[in-house]
Amino acid sequence: MPRPTYPVTLINRHTLSSNTIQLDFQVDGEFDFIAGQFVQFMIDHDGKTHKRSYSIANSPEAFRADGHLEIAISLVKGGLASELFSQADLGLKLDMAGPFGILTAPADHSGQIVLAGTGTGLAPYRSMLPTLISMADNGIPVTVIMGVRHRSDLIYEQAFRDAAKQHSNLDYQVCISRETDVDENINEFNGYVQERFEHLNLDTGSDLVYLCGNPNMIDDAAKVLLDMGFGVRQVKREKYVYSGH
Ligand SMILES: Cc1cc2nc3c(=O)[nH]c(=O)nc-3n(C[C@H](O)[C@H](O)[C@H](O)COP(=O)(O)OP(=O)(O)OC[C@H]3O[C@@H](n4cnc5c(N)ncnc54)[C@H](O)[C@@H]3O)c2cc1C
Incomplete structure (x- = not known):
């Protein structure tokens, strides 16, 4: 079953490392996730919608406190999402789908x-x-x-x-x-x-x-x-x- 999409707004961008930026998005709607999951941004370009996946970098607890989703992006030269996210003005609006993925912490585990x-x-x-x-x-x-x-x-x-x-x-x-x-x-x-x-x-x-x-x-x-x-x-x-x- 397709996951619902949520309107998101880019509210902040800062440098994490020589080639990595963090983007903060305000999410509208009843979005929630489990730590370790990822989301997909829908990027309209050349008459098509392109999907790009990104892991959520902040904890569910932090997200629930302020409604801000943090994403870390390693910039790829000439990449569609990389160019958009490194240059877009704050206030950029996109649709986001998710959450997806099962790279989540085990509910019950006793080993290392x-x-x-x-x-x-x-x-x-x-x-x-x-x-x-x-x-x-x-x-x-x-x-x-x-x-x-x-x-x-x-x-x-x-x-x-x-x-x-x-x-x-x-x-x-x-x-x-x-x-x-x-x-x-x-x-x-x-x-x-x-x-x-x-x-x-x-x-x-x-x-x-x-x-x-x-x-x-x-x-x-x-x-x-x-x-x-x-x-x-x-x-x-x-x-x-x-x-x-
Ligand atoms: C489940 C999942 C989670 C992901 N989470 C993250 C995340 O948290 N952070 C993150 O930065 N990325 C993540 N990615 C990768 C991300 O979805 C994009 O593929 C990446 O950001 C490049 O997108 P782009 O539109 O900028 O480049 P594209 O337009 O897709 O690619 C442009 C050109 O660059 C090449 N290229 C693309 N990526 C790379 C690369 N990494 N190294 C070298 N060449 C490349 C392509 O072959 C193409 O020729 C994730 C991918 C998946 C599947």
């Missing part, structure tokens, strides 16, 4: 949870952060792993560092693939997110791993996990495939 993302693939984990904190406080080890090429690509860094500092069961690690000048004392590592799995004392019988973002990272990371003995249903994936294709 690892959430790995590249670039804006961290956005759904930021949306889940209050849930992850409450799981960690209830004794479930939670590890968030952010993968970027350069340190300047990191987004929402402080929120995760603060959460890790304040909640002993919540760990935050950064993998930087194209810089060797890293500080392992603050959980910065050179390499790819999937290279961290062997260091996490994973239990293939009880743990859950989330992968979000670059499709190549997800394929490579899923292969590592399946080779370790994880079942397919223990590896939850959300690939940011290009919507235009």
Whole structure:
């Protein structure tokens, strides 16, 4: 059944990293979502309506408080949505469909949870952060792993560092693939997110791993996990495939 659409208005835009912006939308109507889900914006161009999917980056609790939906967009040169969202005046009105997706926190789980993302693939984990904190406080080890090429690509860094500092069961690690000048004392590592799995004392019988973002990272990371003995249903994936294709 098609999801209803909601009119949204662009109310704010700011820079998150060298190539990433955050957009804040005011949503009209009775919209709600589960942390980790995504929405689709309808963009009219050349007589057609093009759909572009984006994870919701703020928590349901934050959204319910002010009605603002936060979206993190990694800009693609010449991309339809990228050009529109980087240049549009505040006040831009669009239709939005959703929520969609099942990359959501488990209702009931007792093993370790690892959430790995590249670039804006961290956005759904930021949306889940209050849930992850409450799981960690209830004794479930939670590890968030952010993968970027350069340190300047990191987004929402402080929120995760603060959460890790304040909640002993919540760990935050950064993998930087194209810089060797890293500080392992603050959980910065050179390499790819999937290279961290062997260091996490994973239990293939009880743990859950989330992968979000670059499709190549997800394929490579899923292969590592399946080779370790994880079942397919223990590896939850959300690939940011290009919507235009
Ligand atoms: C479920 C889901 C959730 C998503 N969530 C997010 C999100 O939270 N944040 C986010 O930034 N994106 C997200 N995406 C990707 C997003 O939907 C768009 O595909 C992306 O923003 C590019 O759209 P565009 O219109 O700017 O480029 P398009 O007009 O679609 O593409 C223009 C050109 O750029 C190429 N291209 C497109 N994307 C890339 C890329 N990433 N790298 C290199 N070349 C590219 C295309 O092949 C094409 O030639 C998500 C995708 C899915 C399926």
